[in-house]
Amino acid sequence: MIELKVMIVFDRVSKVYPDSSVALEEVTFSIEPKEFISIVGPSGAGKTTLLKLFLGEEKPTRGVIYYESVNVHALDKKEINEFRRRVGMVFQDFRLLPNKTVYENIAFTMEAAGRTDEEIESDVPHVLELVDLTPKIWNFPRELSGGEKQRVAIARALVNEPEVIIADEPTGNLDPVNTYDVVQILKKINNLGTTVILTTHNKGIIDSLNGRVVAIEQGRVVRDDKAGKYFK
Amino acid sequence: MFWMKLKRIIRTGFFNFWRDGTVSLASVLVMMVTLMVVGLISFSGAILDITLLELRNKIDINVTFVTSAKEEDILNVRHALESLTEVSLVTYVSRDEALTAFKERHSSDQSILSALDELGENPLGAVLNIKARDPSQYASVAEFLEGGNALSSDGITIVDRINYFENKAAIDKLTHIIASADRMGFALTIFLAIISVLIAFNTIRLTIYIARDEISVMRLVGASTTYIQGPFVVVGIIYGITAGFLTLLLLLPLTYWLGSTTESFFIGFNIFSYYLRHFLEIALIIVASGVFIGAISSLLAIRKYLKV
Numbered sequence: 001m002i003e004l005k006v007m008i009v010f011d012r013v014s015k016v017y018p019d020s021s022v023a024l025e026e027v028t029f030s031i032e033p034k035e036f037i038s039i040v041g042p043s044g045a046g047k048t049t050l051l052k053l054f055l056g057e058e059k060p061t062r063g064v065i066y067y068e069s070v071n072v073h074a075l076d077k078k079e080i081n082e083f084r085r086r087v088g089m090v091f092q093d094f095r096l097l098p099n100k101t102v103y104e105n106i107a108f109t110m111e112a113a114g115r116t117d118e119e120i121e122s123d124v125p126h127v128l129e130l131v132d133l134t135p136k137i138w139n140f141p142r143e144l145s146g147g148e149k150q151r152v153a154i155a156r157a158l159v160n161e162p163e164v165i166i167a168d169e170p171t172g173n174l175d176p177v178n179t180y181d182v183v184q185i186l187k188k189i190n191n192l193g194t195t196v197i198l199t200t201h202n203k204g205i206i207d208s209l210n211g212r213v214v215a216i217e218q219g220r221v222v223r224d225d226k227a228g229k230y231f232k
Numbered sequence: 233m234f235w236m237k238l239k240r241i242i243r244t245g246f247f248n249f250w251r252d253g254t255v256s257l258a259s260v261l262v263m264m265v266t267l268m269v270v271g272l273i274s275f276s277g278a279i280l281d282i283t284l285l286e287l288r289n290k291i292d293i294n295v296t297f298v299t300s301a302k303e304e305d306i307l308n309v310r311h312a313l314e315s316l317t318e319v320s321l322v323t324y325v326s327r328d329e330a331l332t333a334f335k336e337r338h339s340s341d342q343s344i345l346s347a348l349d350e351l352g353e354n355p356l357g358a359v360l361n362i363k364a365r366d367p368s369q370y371a372s373v374a375e376f377l378e379g380g381n382a383l384s385s386d387g388i389t390i391v392d393r394i395n396y397f398e399n400k401a402a403i404d405k406l407t408h409i410i411a412s413a414d415r416m417g418f419a420l421t422i423f424l425a426i427i428s429v430l431i432a433f434n435t436i437r438l439t440i441y442i443a444r445d446e447i448s449v450m451r452l453v454g455a456s457t458t459y460i461q462g463p464f465v466v467v468g469i470i471y472g473i474t475a476g477f478l479t480l481l482l483l484l485p486l487t488y489w490l491g492s493t494t495e496s497f498f499i500g501f502n503i504f505s506y507y508l509r510h511f512l513e514i515a516l517i518i519v520a521s522g523v524f525i526g527a528i529s530s531l532l533a534i535r536k537y538l539k540v
Contacts, residue, residue, distance in 0.1 A: 057452070077457070081454045081455070082454065084451075084453065085453070089453070095452075097449065098446070099247070099251045100247075108450070108455070111240055111455075156453070
């Protein structure tokens with residue numbers, strides 16, 4: 001049985017692609033509420049596949065993923081949309097909507113969640129203040145630097161007050177200064193009570209966080225340390 | 233909630249149309265080509281109809297009666313012909329009228345006129361000019377006359393000749409051409425319509441292909457299918473409306489020019505005055521086609537990227 005205090009469970013999850021390549025094999029671990037967990041491993045280890053399975057973008061070949069005791073892959077289309085609104089996402093390549101301003105990019109997430117115009121007008125400037133981007137509110141993504149784009153992405157992930165933030169290699173395209181900023185923002189978000197799942201292969205970040213580290217290699221969990229370093 | 237969502241979808245559609253200026257311009261131009269084809273199809277339909285009607289009206293048969301035939305007997309034949317369903321019009325030309333017309337036709341040829349004078353009497357028989365409802369029905373009209381329906385009260389045939397048998401080959405050929413032109417016109421219309429709709433569909437599909445990453449991001453932030461699809465459909469509709477109005481505008485000088493240059497060729501049909509007379513009807517067809525093609529293309533093209 002799943003313990004009640006557990007938020008997310010990967011229960012013997014395997015993913016085999018049609019070309020027979022094994023992306024994940026028998027992955028089992030759980031995440032508690034308000035935890036900051038780093039998933040590390042070399043490129044191609046299966047980190048991104050793990051997140052795609054969690055978001056319902058792909059289905060596991062075997063095994064089950066639970067979110068608050070509910071099997072994510074048993075949700076219908078409408079329920080999966082509702083579930084995704086409870087999760088904030090930050091990607092390595094930012095994935096902002098290029099034809100929308102900073103304000104509209106963030107507002108879109110709120111509109112998708114059915115929030116009112118008044119809520120949007122008051123929350124968007126507030127969340128931009130949190131990531132220190134108020135002066136860029138009416139700029140388009142092409143007018144921003146990499147670090148600024150990633151902060152917009154974080155603001156977008158945050159604005160619906162999600163229970164979990166997933167950051168997939170968020171610092172992969174950033175210089176050390178912006179990397180530091182992004183990690184600090186993620187730590188701040190976690191301190192405010194949001195669960196953070198971070199995938200990275202940046203050793204410096206992991207060592208500085210000094211939090212839980214799950215290491216994946218060739219699709220298998222090879223290490224799960226409560227206060228780990230990149231290498232043991 | 234519904235109205236709020238609808239308002240946001242329409243607003244986003246307008247923003248996307250405006251901000252993606254180059255893509256929008258290209259799509260509108262391609263859509264204009266499609267709608268121009270739709271417009272020309274409705275013109276060519278009218279041109280074909282009117283030209284064929286004119287051709288049909290030009291076909292007739294003349295029954296020439298012997299000079300000794302009594303007018304009363306001829307009028308009886310006329311009456312019998314008029315009661316046939318195949319016949320639309322029968323005109324009677326008396327012997328005197330035939331002679332006057334003949335003299336008029338040959339007024340410059342003195343030798344013919346003097347020959348007529350020498351004869352001393354009218355050598356021409358009375359004529360019934362018959363127009364059938366359809367060119368293919370002349371055969372049965374001619375058979376009717378041959379089959380003993382044109383006899384005098386004494387039972388002697390009063391028909392001198394029926395020019396159907398002289399013109400049969402020409403009438404048959406014309407009937408065949410008219411039928412083929414009808415069929416060809418229809419097939420060509422369908423063919424052109426399909427090609428142009430496919431071109432418009434593919435253009436819109438490309439614009440959505442460009443946006444496929446955005447669509448997946450929208451999916452991942454939990455946007456519903458309607459909320460993602462909606463603005464794309466709105467953009468498709470705007471393409472249709474804009475292209476529709478531009479096409480209508482462009483057709484004005486085009487038909488004006490075509491109208492004066494082709495009027496003699498199309499036997500009295502002026503494409504420009506036809507366009508002005510049927511403007512509302514044509515505008516409705518063109519704009520509605522644009523809206524329909526734009527919306528349906530967007531709906532179909534986006535489905536592929538919504539599977540995430």
